[in-house]
Ligand SMILES: Nc1ncnc2c1ncn2[C@@H]1O[C@H](COP(=O)(O)OP(=O)(O)O)[C@@H](O)[C@H]1O
């Protein structure tokens with residue numbers, strides 16, 4: 001479908017006169033493998049995590065996490081409910097600032113920038129780190145205004161430019177064809193799967209480089225889930241994606257790397273194929289084969 | 294009909310069965326009680342409407358009164374002078390003037406306070422202020438009336454000598470103070486009912502706290518906010534003690550808040566409590582005024598209902 005995924009979405013959207021790069025070639029998974037724990041190989045590190053701890057009040061929610069999330073790859077986070085997956089994602093865009101009792105320590109860096117530093121501008125950070133939530137949460141506005149919400153906050157642009165951003169974002173989220181004739185109808189009139197893709201379009205429209213997806217398919221039917229997975233496959237060349245999922249098949253088919261967490265600890269992190277076929281840790285083995293969790 | 298008698302799959306302690314007849318009797322009693330209460334409140338309302346209509350009609354059938362003169366007249370002088378005039382507009386004007394002053398202050402201030410409480414204030418601060426607001430909403434309005442006479446009016450007259458001893462602005466400001474807790478409390482409820490997921494969605498796009506409050510939360514709570522506004526307007530229109538004490542008793546067709554006016558409720562108090570007879574045109578005229586006031590608040594209620602239906606957001 002959409003052959004025009006902007007390589008540098010932000011640049012292209014601010015200057016629509018710059019022609020878009022040609023469509024990226026079909027992603028070839030085998031060409032891209034490397035050991036993410038070292039950050040070496042053909043990938044660049046996007047998010048570096050070292051000795052990272054997080055708390056809610058006295059509750060120690062994340063314990064000494066160490067990992068490097070590679071750039072422009074899909075990293076899946078799996079693990080039983082309550083093991084801290086959402087907590088980790090919500091620290092990457094500092095969403096946990098909204099939780100008064102939440103606190104964190106250690107190293108959490110995005111492209112070298114320390115995210116926990118008090119000088120980090122969270123508004124700016126969240127422009128670069130988009131988030132998609134478990135339950136689709138479109139604003140009670142029309143479809144167009146939902147997608148245009150972020151650009152209107154951050155960018156001064158003409159009506160024509162804004163139209164282009166909205167169209168491109170909806171195309172990137174594989175929703176354009178379904179809604180192009182009713183951009184002014186309420187977002188809440190869309191189906192659940194369409195609403196979730198709208199939320200992805202809304203996040204993309206701001207021009208992020210990282211997308212955090214917290215169980216984006218758990219409230220969706222199988223067809224919508226398939227649509228979102230196709231979409232992720234198309235976005236993987238341009239965005240660093242961290243996705244939480246309870247669906248083992250989804251993790252194994254849609255991600256490049258997988259991280260297994262248990263009770264606040266990162267138990268295993270590696271190449272998805274390796275984690276799912278030859279897990280090094282017994283707990284991982286038990287979890288992916290469905291023996292607990 | 295065969296009795297339903299399932300065999301439980303797992304055998305648990307069975308105890309003794311509850312009496313089915315007793316349960317049925319209890320259900321019937323509760324049903325009858327509920328219907329009784331419903332009928333009672335509907336009957337009271339209908340009685341009031343009937344009395345209002347009958348007495349208002351009696352007024353319009355009097356010789357010195359004409360219906361047309363009532364709804365189009367611009368002079369209201371039922372008590373003084375040789376010739377009595379029953380043109381309702383000066384009274385409506387008094388009501389609207391006081392309400393306008395009150396709402397110009399109470400609505401924006403109430404909404405801003407509500408946004409601050411819901412989106413900015415720390416939970417501890419909110420936990421203190423919310424109950425205080427609800428207590429303020431329960432203060433008898435006669436207190437606000439005295440407050441208007443003894444504090445607001447002298448203050449206004451000190452600021453500007455054009456203000457009369459009785460004036461619409463003073464009454465309006467006191468009504469604003471009276472309405473402020475209601476507007477704030479109800480608007481805050483509406484804002485807080487907006488799901489957290491919408492706020493997080495907006496924060497996630499890099500919106501500031503202010504942008505989240507103004508561009509997402511407030512529009513999403515619009516129907517509740519408008520309902521709060523309309524309730525406040527209805528209370529202001531119907532407010533009696535404050536205007537009877539502070540607005541004055543001379544009906545005049547004016548838009549100047551510095552001048553003395555007489556709102557509709559003020560006139561009714563004057564007739565029922567004052568030295569007017571309880572027969573004759575001036576007595577029955579208060580029923581006609583009451584009916585007019587009733588129609589105005591009914592209109593507000595209907596508008597409020599339309600707005601709620603039109604803008605209601607359903608969050609599952
Ligand atoms: N706002 C919060 N306040 C207190 N504890 C929380 C909060 N959010 C999550 N937790 C706790 O932190 C732990 C991890 O939660 P979460 O990150 O949501 O798990 P997951 O997404 O893996 O299911 C859970 O035990 C949960 O109860």
Ligand SMILES: [Mg+2]
Nearest residue numbers: 085086087214
């Ligand atoms: Mg979670």
